[in-house]
Amino acid sequence: MNRFLLPLVAVVVFIPILILGLNTDPRKLPSPYIGKPAPQFELPGLKDPSITVTTASLEGRMTLVNIWATWCVGCRAEHQYLMQLAQQGTIPIYGINWRDSRTQALSWLEQLGDPYVVSGFDADARVGIDWGAYGAPESFLVNPQGIVLYRFAGPLNQAIWEREFQPRILEDAAP
Amino acid sequence: MIPEIGQFALILALSLALCQGVLPLIGAHRDDAAMMSVARPAAAGQFLFVAVSFGCLIWAFVTDDFSVLYVANHSQLALPTGYKISAVWSAHEGSLLMWLLILAAWTIAVARYSKELPQKFAARVIGVLGLLSVGFLLFALLTSNPFERLHPAAIDGADLNPLLQDPGLAIHPPLLYVGYVGFSVAFAFAIAAMLSGDLDQKWARWTRPWTVIAWLFLTVGIALGSWWAYYELGWGGWWFWDPVENASFMPWLIGTALIHSLAVTERRGLFKSWTLLLAISAFSLSLLGTFLVRSGIIVSVHAFATDPTRGYFILAFLAIVIIGALILYAWRAPALDSAVGFRLLSRETFLLLNNVLLVVAATLVLLGTLAPLIVEMLNGGKISIGPPWFQVAFLVPMLPLIFLLGLGMHTAWRSQDLGPWQRLFRVPAIIAIIVGLIIPLFIYGRVGLLVAVGCIAAVWIVASSLIQPLRSWRRAEGSAGISRSALGMSIAHFGVGFFVLGVTIVSAFGEESDRAMRAGDTIDVAGFQFEMREIRDVQGPNYSAVEGVVEIRRDGEYIGTVRPQKRQYLVQQSWMTEAGIHPTWNKDLFVALGDRIGGGAWSVRIQYKPMIRFIWVGAFIMALGGLVSVSDRRYRQ
Numbered sequence: 146m147n148r149f150l151l152p153l154v155a156v157v158v159f160i161p162i163l164i165l166g167l168n169t170d171p172r173k174l175p176s177p178y179i180g181k182p183a184p185q186f187e188l189p190g191l192k193d194p195s196i197t198v199t200t201a202s203l204e205g206r207m208t209l210v211n212i213w214a215t216w217c218v219g220c221r222a223e224h225q226y227l228m229q230l231a232q233q234g235t236i237p238i239y240g241i242n243w244r245d246s247r248t249q250a251l252s253w254l255e256q257l258g259d260p261y262v263v264s265g266f267d268a269d270a271r272v273g274i275d276w277g278a279y280g281a282p283e284s285f286l287v288n289p290q291g292i293v294l295y296r297f298a299g300p301l302n303q304a305i306w307e308r309e310f311q312p313r314i315l316e317d318a319a320p
Numbered sequence: 321m322i323p324e325i326g327q328f329a330l331i332l333a334l335s336l337a338l339c340q341g342v343l344p345l346i347g348a349h350r351d352d353a354a355m356m357s358v359a360r361p362a363a364a365g366q367f368l369f370v371a372v373s374f375g376c377l378i379w380a381f382v383t384d385d386f387s388v389l390y391v392a393n394h395s396q397l398a399l400p401t402g403y404k405i406s407a408v409w410s411a412h413e414g415s416l417l418m419w420l421l422i423l424a425a426w427t428i429a430v431a432r433y434s435k436e437l438p439q440k441f442a443a444r445v446i447g448v449l450g451l452l453s454v455g456f457l458l459f460a461l462l463t464s465n466p467f468e469r470l471h472p473a474a475i476d477g478a479d480l481n482p483l484l485q486d487p488g489l490a491i492h493p494p495l496l497y498v499g500y501v502g503f504s505v506a507f508a509f510a511i512a513a514m515l516s517g518d519l520d521q522k523w524a525r526w527t528r529p530w531t532v533i534a535w536l537f538l539t540v541g542i543a544l545g546s547w548w549a550y551y552e553l554g555w556g557g558w559w560f561w562d563p564v565e566n567a568s569f570m571p572w573l574i575g576t577a578l579i580h581s582l583a584v585t586e587r588r589g590l591f592k593s594w595t596l597l598l599a600i601s602a603f604s605l606s607l608l609g610t611f612l613v614r615s616g617i618i619v620s621v622h623a624f625a626t627d628p629t630r631g632y633f634i635l636a637f638l639a640i641v642i643i644g645a646l647i648l649y650a651w652r653a654p655a656l657d658s659a660v661g662f663r664l665l666s667r668e669t670f671l672l673l674n675n676v677l678l679v680v681a682a683t684l685v686l687l688g689t690l691a692p693l694i695v696e697m698l699n700g701g702k703i704s705i706g707p708p709w710f711q712v713a714f715l716v717p718m719l720p721l722i723f724l725l726g727l728g729m730h731t732a733w734r735s736q737d738l739g740p741w742q743r744l745f746r747v748p749a750i751i752a753i754i755v756g757l758i759i760p761l762f763i764y765g766r767v768g769l770l771v772a773v774g775c776i777a778a779v780w781i782v783a784s785s786l787i788q789p790l791r792s793w794r795r796a797e798g799s800a801g802i803s804r805s806a807l808g809m810s811i812a813h814f815g816v817g818f819f820v821l822g823v824t825i826v827s828a829f830g831e832e833s834d835r836a837m838r839a840g841d842t843i844d845v846a847g848f849q850f851e852m853r854e855i856r857d858v859q860g861p862n863y864s865a866v867e868g869v870v871e872i873r874r875d876g877e878y879i880g881t882v883r884p885q886k887r888q889y890l891v892q893q894s895w896m897t898e899a900g901i902h903p904t905w906n907k908d909l910f911v912a913l914g915d916r917i918g919g920g921a922w923s924v925r926i927q928y929k930p931m932i933r934f935i936w937v938g939a940f941i942m943a944l945g946g947l948v949s950v951s952d953r954r955y956r957q
Binding site: 147149150152153156157160162163164165166167189194216244245246247248266268269271 | 593597600601604611631632635638639642643646647649650653654690693694834895914915916917918923925
């Protein structure tokens, strides 16, 4: 074959990749930790800086780790649903308050309610980076053994919960 | 009214671009001088109308016309006027308009300085540029109209993203675009040569200065972007291997290969088809970069708002341009290559290696950038490829490249005798080993393998790039001095050495520390004492901020004061870090405020960054080398 055709062939093979790429949703983000133990962290509590929130706090039951911040509109959007999850006792939610100011975060919880068992205060986004967070809000489902089962980027709602989270919780509980 | 004039001007520019793109190409094919002579006036008219359109958008921003959607989304009454202007190119629609303006400006520059070229060739070059303008004008008018109205008008705007309220942003994108778009000129020259079917050494001489100018703007643009990220994002890094950074870096790598391969084509008439392929690739990668940034296909901190229609449009345009060019290439290139031999030890060999290694590097970056997409398609789920992968992968082609660079620049064309060549390198090699070990060992106190290799490589390039200028300076009375283009090469390579030194030292000896600080606290980092004198509130025009006043001392001796800020922009309610940096030529002391921890304490990130300035200074020296080389006499004929 004419070797001068090779670049053309390469590009013709390459372009469908880009077309397919356009059809996939970049918001469906994976986490490098899916199927692996949750990253180790140690954060001061948001409400009470003297306590620490650590990876060990998550163990023993299915938990939801939610990365949130007051500057993030998506977090405001999902807040009501988180409140509903907490009030129904569906799952304990651990918050990581990310790149935020403590005073604002506290007044946000006061005004909108506090769905979290406890929130860790991650001022310089160290822990956010460890979890591989792209932006807020992001939610991670962690099983009783501390393994990350699923990650969702974007505001949570009932439909997403039923479609993505519930089957995984049931599957993990099945022997 | 003014925004409608802007949009109308864009439509007129499209009509003229069609004339510019179609008539001269037909004229060149039919040998019709009248049709070819349309090229220059049409290009001038197209530039004029794009400029009017751009002016209208600036006017809408400066007069706070919030009935224009784009203005309402990216400006605000209290925004300083300078940032109202730079907000024009802060997002997709306006930056596309700027892209068009720059493309039209390159076109009239080509039209102006191509009078010596054969009429047919010039007509084809301007025609191809016209067709590219048609594509981008259609893109703007059909999917990204910056003049879309908002009804009812907003009372105040949503403000410019605070990250972008910075002098660095005002100049970084325009420079980057001048570089990106500039490769379209090399592309047009390549297409014109293939259309005419004849490509000689003169072609390379015409193409070289345009390519070097585009390359030097791209170099400065990327360096400024890196510098902006360093002080504005508050992380203290200078390169993140973000997809959008990679999008500008790939054309740079290929453009660098192109400059070197053009040198071979000009001097020796070799590598013709390869040079054409590089010219096509450099511009294709610029287009690919545009696609990646503007389609939302890849998640990035830089990515513009996502819109699938835009993605499909650019992809279609990209496919037409690249596939068209490569079909032409497959058809015409086989006839071009001439059989001229060269010995193994010759500059041709080194430039061939340079090209291979740079293309390998660009391919690695491309693979790393697109790997998440490809893996996902093979149903492998989403993966992220991070800086660690790039850092290791990138060293593989770069280390040999750096060592070969010092050898190649002193090797004769065609054939080089081994004896004098070996003698020439004795002094620089000894200097490189001694100085390359002294720098880490005596200044920073330790040395590892990678540090030693990096430092020796850097000093090696610096020393060997000085050989030619020094010889020219000490030459015998009356003998010929160094040519501008050889001097430019020496300067650019000297810059590479500087850059490598900076990268090596800062990655090996940089220190960082995250602590909580109250007023009165002192922290010791890398032998410097950072004392938090005061934490106070300050007001800016559209933000309020907390400012730390940090005094830096070394063994009690006062060194300087920095004022890192944490700003809250009032409209978007977002927090921004404004790092406090105490720069000296050989190190930066970097202090960034994190967050209020309570009890008057703040988390503070303190960094010691030795020789980090060498990175940007090195890049600027490279660009300067390009500037000197294009001023060579033979390009001014």
